[in-house]
Amino acid sequence: MSRQSATNEEDMSCVRSVPRRGVIIVLAAVLMIVMMAMLAFSIDVGYMYTMQSQLQRSVDAATLAGAGSLIDGQDAATDxxxxxxxxxPVGTQWKEYDNQPVPDSVAHFMTNYSQGLEVKYGDWDESAQDVVPTGRQPSTVGVTMRYDNMPFFFGSLLGRDTFSIEARSAASYQPRDIMVVLDLSGSMNDDSEFSAFNKLGVASVTANQLQIYQDLGSPTYGNLEFTPQWATAExxxxxxxxxxxVSATYQYSTVVLNSTKAYERVRVRRSDGNIVTYYPSGLEASFTPGGQVREVWAYSGKNPDHSDQLHYFDFTNRNTFRDALxxxxTPYPYSGNWNGYLDFCMSSGGQNKNAGFRYKFGYQNLIVYWLDKKSLHSQMPDMWKGSAQPITAVKNSVDLFVHFIEESESDDQMGLAVYNGPDGEGIxxxxxxxxxGFITAQSNHRQAGHYHNYTNIAAGMKEARDELDARARPGAFKMIVLLTDGVANWHNGGVNSGAARDAVIHEAYLSADRGYVIVTISLGAGADKNLMQQVADITSGSHFNIPGGQTVEEYAEDLTEVFQKIAAHRPLRLVQ
Structure with a gap:
C-alpha cells in the first residue's frame, strides 16, 4: 500500500469518529435529565410517605391521649x-412550636390548622368501623386530621407544587372484667377491739365501739351501761x-358494801382461802383483804328471832354476776347464753383484762366479745351492720369503687369473691x-370472720381465676383486685403458713399464664407486703400499700384513693 493511501484511510477514520462522540454526550445529557427527574420524583414520593407516617403517628398519639382523658369529660379529651x-408535629411544624409554651403552640395550631381537624365522640361500631353517637358518656374518641398545601421539593418541575395528607384514628376504652377478692378473715375487725388502744388511741377506738353499738340499734340488756362498770350484787x-x-359491789381485790343497818361484822374470804374479819362502822364500807375477793359474809340487821341477819355473796359463782347485771x-340475743360473755369479762388474760376491764361489764366489752369471740355470721348474724374496722372502710371503698365505674358508664363487668368460705376455702x-348494686349489697352484708377466721388468700384468688376462665368476655381486659390485711395461714384444711404462702405464688403464676393482671392492696401493719408485691410483679400488676397505725378516717381516705386510681386506670386500644 502506498503512503498516500494510508494517509487517506487515517483521515477518513477521524472523520467517522467525531460524530459518534457527540451522540454519547447528547444521550448522557438527556439521560441525566431523566435521572434527575426520577430522583426528584422519588424524593417527593418518599417525602409524601414520610409526612403521611408522621401524621398517622401524631393522630394515633392524640387519639389515645384524648381517650385517656375521657374520664374527665369531653372538654378535657379535646384539650x-x-x-x-x-x-x-408533622414536617417542619416543629419550627413553629419550638421553644413556645404548649398553650401558645395549641393556639397557633388552632388558628392555622383547625380547619383540617375533626374530633368525634361516641361508641365504636365494629360493623360500621366508625364512631357512632351515644346517649351515655362516650367510650371512644375518633380523630381525623388533614393537611393541605404540603410543599413538594421538586413537584413544580412536574406541574404540582403541593400535596395533601390525611390520617384518621380511633381509640376506645377496652371493657374490663374485674374480679374483686376481699379478705373476710377475723382480723378484719381488729381495729375496733381493745387491742387497738395502743395503736389508734383509746378515744378513737371507744368512739368506734359506740358507733357499732348504735349501728346495732342500741339494744338494752339488763342494767348494762355502755362503759364497763363493776357489778353490784343485791x-x-x-x-x-x-x-x-345490803348490796355488794365487786371490784376484784376490793368489795364495797352498802347497808341500811349497822354492821355487826364482815368476813371476807380471799383467793388463798384465808378469811379476814372486819368490824366496820357506818353504813358503807370498803374491804380489801390482800388478794382476790371470793366470798363475803356481812352481818347487818336482825332476824325475827333477833339473831344477826346474814347476807352472803358468792363471787366464785357466775350466776352472782348474771343476777347482779x-x-x-334477759334472753341472750343470739344462739347460746350469757356465760361466754361473763367468762370473757372475768378472764385472767386476754384483751379485756389488758384494757383494764376485768370484772367490769358493759356494752363496750360486749361488742368486743362479739368481735373477738363470736365473729362468725352464724354466731353473731347482725355484726355486718356494725362499723367494725377496717372491714367497714374496705366495704365503703368497694362501694365507691363500684360508684366510680358506674359513673363512667363503661362496659365493665364485676364479680366478687371472698376468703375464707365456710370450710376455709374461697367462695x-x-x-x-x-x-x-348486687355487688355492693353482697359486700355490705358481710362481716369480718363471716364464714371462717383464718386467711386463705390463694383460695380467694382461685375463685376469681375460675370465674374469669368461665365467664370473662373474649375482648375484655381481665383483672383481679386482691386485698388482704394479714398473712396467708390456712391451706388444705388446716393452719400451714408456709404452704398457704406458696399456694398464693402458684395462683399468681396461673393467672399470669392466662394474661390476668392482679392489682394487690396490703392493708395495715400486719399485711404481708412482700407477698402482695410479688403477686403484682408476677402478673404485671400494681401493688398499693396502706400502712398501719392510722385512724379509721385515714384508712378510709387511703382506700378510697387506691380504689379510685384502679377505677380510673382503664386500658385503651386503637380500634382504627
Missing part, C-alpha cells in the same frame, strides 16, 4: 387531642323493819355482672 397534635329485800338491805331474766359471692 388532650390538641396538645398531642402539637407535641407530635341482797334480798327486808321482810321486817329490823332487817337490812340483770341478765338472769364466689357474685359472678361477673353489670348489676353493680
Amino acid at each position: 388532650a387531642v390538641h396538645e398531642y397534635l402539637v407535641r407530635n 341482797g334480798p329485800a327486808p321482810q321486817t323493819s329490823e332487817q337490812a338491805k 340483770g341478765l338472769d331474766d 364466689l359471692e357474685s359472678t361477673l355482672t353489670d348489676n353493680y
Whole structure:
C-alpha cells in the first residue's frame, strides 16, 4: 500500500469518529435529565410517605391521649387531642412550636390548622368501623386530621407544587372484667377491739365501739351501761323493819358494801382461802383483804328471832354476776347464753383484762366479745351492720369503687369473691355482672370472720381465676383486685403458713399464664407486703400499700384513693 493511501484511510477514520462522540454526550445529557427527574420524583414520593407516617403517628398519639382523658369529660379529651397534635408535629411544624409554651403552640395550631381537624365522640361500631353517637358518656374518641398545601421539593418541575395528607384514628376504652377478692378473715375487725388502744388511741377506738353499738340499734340488756362498770350484787329485800338491805359491789381485790343497818361484822374470804374479819362502822364500807375477793359474809340487821341477819355473796359463782347485771331474766340475743360473755369479762388474760376491764361489764366489752369471740355470721348474724374496722372502710371503698365505674358508664363487668368460705376455702359471692348494686349489697352484708377466721388468700384468688376462665368476655381486659390485711395461714384444711404462702405464688403464676393482671392492696401493719408485691410483679400488676397505725378516717381516705386510681386506670386500644 502506498503512503498516500494510508494517509487517506487515517483521515477518513477521524472523520467517522467525531460524530459518534457527540451522540454519547447528547444521550448522557438527556439521560441525566431523566435521572434527575426520577430522583426528584422519588424524593417527593418518599417525602409524601414520610409526612403521611408522621401524621398517622401524631393522630394515633392524640387519639389515645384524648381517650385517656375521657374520664374527665369531653372538654378535657379535646384539650388532650390538641396538645398531642402539637407535641407530635408533622414536617417542619416543629419550627413553629419550638421553644413556645404548649398553650401558645395549641393556639397557633388552632388558628392555622383547625380547619383540617375533626374530633368525634361516641361508641365504636365494629360493623360500621366508625364512631357512632351515644346517649351515655362516650367510650371512644375518633380523630381525623388533614393537611393541605404540603410543599413538594421538586413537584413544580412536574406541574404540582403541593400535596395533601390525611390520617384518621380511633381509640376506645377496652371493657374490663374485674374480679374483686376481699379478705373476710377475723382480723378484719381488729381495729375496733381493745387491742387497738395502743395503736389508734383509746378515744378513737371507744368512739368506734359506740358507733357499732348504735349501728346495732342500741339494744338494752339488763342494767348494762355502755362503759364497763363493776357489778353490784343485791341482797334480798327486808321482810321486817329490823332487817337490812345490803348490796355488794365487786371490784376484784376490793368489795364495797352498802347497808341500811349497822354492821355487826364482815368476813371476807380471799383467793388463798384465808378469811379476814372486819368490824366496820357506818353504813358503807370498803374491804380489801390482800388478794382476790371470793366470798363475803356481812352481818347487818336482825332476824325475827333477833339473831344477826346474814347476807352472803358468792363471787366464785357466775350466776352472782348474771343476777347482779340483770341478765338472769334477759334472753341472750343470739344462739347460746350469757356465760361466754361473763367468762370473757372475768378472764385472767386476754384483751379485756389488758384494757383494764376485768370484772367490769358493759356494752363496750360486749361488742368486743362479739368481735373477738363470736365473729362468725352464724354466731353473731347482725355484726355486718356494725362499723367494725377496717372491714367497714374496705366495704365503703368497694362501694365507691363500684360508684366510680358506674359513673363512667363503661362496659365493665364485676364479680366478687371472698376468703375464707365456710370450710376455709374461697367462695364466689357474685359472678361477673353489670348489676353493680348486687355487688355492693353482697359486700355490705358481710362481716369480718363471716364464714371462717383464718386467711386463705390463694383460695380467694382461685375463685376469681375460675370465674374469669368461665365467664370473662373474649375482648375484655381481665383483672383481679386482691386485698388482704394479714398473712396467708390456712391451706388444705388446716393452719400451714408456709404452704398457704406458696399456694398464693402458684395462683399468681396461673393467672399470669392466662394474661390476668392482679392489682394487690396490703392493708395495715400486719399485711404481708412482700407477698402482695410479688403477686403484682408476677402478673404485671400494681401493688398499693396502706400502712398501719392510722385512724379509721385515714384508712378510709387511703382506700378510697387506691380504689379510685384502679377505677380510673382503664386500658385503651386503637380500634382504627
